Amino acid sequence: MKQRYFFELSYLGTNYCGWQKQPSSPSVQETIENAISKLHSFEKIDVVGCGRTDTGVHASNYFLHVDLPPKFEPEQLKFKLNGILPSDIAIHTIIQVDMNNHARFDATKRTYHYFLHTTKNPFITGQSYFFPQKLDVLKMNEACSILIGTKDFTSFSKLHTDVKTNICSISHAKWVALENDMLRFEISANRFLRNMVRAIVGTLLDVGTGKLTHKDVEQILKQKNRNSAGFSAPGQGLFLAKVEYPFLNERLT
């Protein structure tokens, strides 16, 4: 009898083609499945992640579910897996859940962070986007207010075959100034479309440099046209930072 487990993990995406398995490049998913398989007589293992991340995108908070025979206690399984997995993937918590809990469908809220730095910094290469231009953070935050609410984000998406709607509910969007000339963009929603955060970041950077105005962003959103938005900010600055499940809230603290 298999049991369902939720894993809370984090990974540095630099050396992966993203979360999702690909035929020719190493993915986070495949790396984790192989590690679990090694501990279960090389049985084929399928894990279900909370969502996709693109090439080079990181996750400081990620969840997956997997059905396994109860061979190990969760703490023991976590310890063994962290020993097998490379240093860029870490399992933080493993808990047993109901068989109907689902890492992708049960997530009610996701938060992404996007980091950038405006002064050259050797220690954050690969985890932040170097953008050496003056930015009007106040204007960028004013433009954020346009995004808040339940809206059609077609203008900020990539052509995506398996979604029925481009409507997302954004509950939070804000730029925060950090030390060492770094900025963090925080955005939370019930769901995100493919490429959406990076297109939003690129568009807000165009606002910060004065290329676009508050009104332009309103227009872009209204046009529901994928060619309207600004450039897509590179993946290296993007982190999936929080995934929330109502049934897990009290169990993870």
Place this chain on the structure above:
Amino acid sequence: MKQRYFFELSYLGTNYCGWQKQPSSPSVQETIENAISKLHSFEKIDVVGCGRTDTGVHASNYFLHVDLPPKFEPEQLKFKLNGILPSDIAIHTIIQVDMNNHARFDATKRTYHYFLHTTKNPFITGQSYFFPQKLDVLKMNEACSILIGTKDFTSFSKLHTDVKTNICSISHAKWVALENDMLRFEISANRFLRNMVRAIVGTLLDVGTGKLTHKDVEQILKQKNRNSAGFSAPGQGLFLAKVEYPFLNERLT
């Protein structure tokens, strides 16, 4: 007529054989000399660093001096060099100094930081040492007090031909707990011997795990024997963090 310039810089040491030029591996020194040379009609350039760093060791604060014709304003030179240099080396300040100011001989105090983490963390690989054991930080800090003062550090050095004395004056040595199960060791002295900080860190970690006691560290120091100390902690956690020059103090703030 050449003029002397001091450069304040930082670098990630991961991809270098250290500061010092080597015949076959890329060094930070050579990379900077080549970049300056490119801006000066490929004239041969020699820079003098404030000290050596080993393979994979980083510097969050480093100084060099170099004599150049006054072809560029310091700000302009800094901007051009940062464009040529790779993302793991950043020039922060360039100032003109007297021709007798020397980056190595005039430094009166140097501070190193050593970072380690006791819980797996994908985002600090290469900039911190993963040491997944319980550490008694109180005992480690008690042992630090033995190091403070003007003492012979032969036990914590490598065989080193070009130094006449192994006496160093340690003014500060302390472990600080940071968030995310990270620790930072801070140590300041007028000078350091080759491998000294890493041998001290390894020895203090042996105190933290209970392998060595306060008394043992006293004995090791007294023995003046390079084989007495604990293991040498790996280079990836080590940062040259501050170099002080009395004549620069007021000019850099």
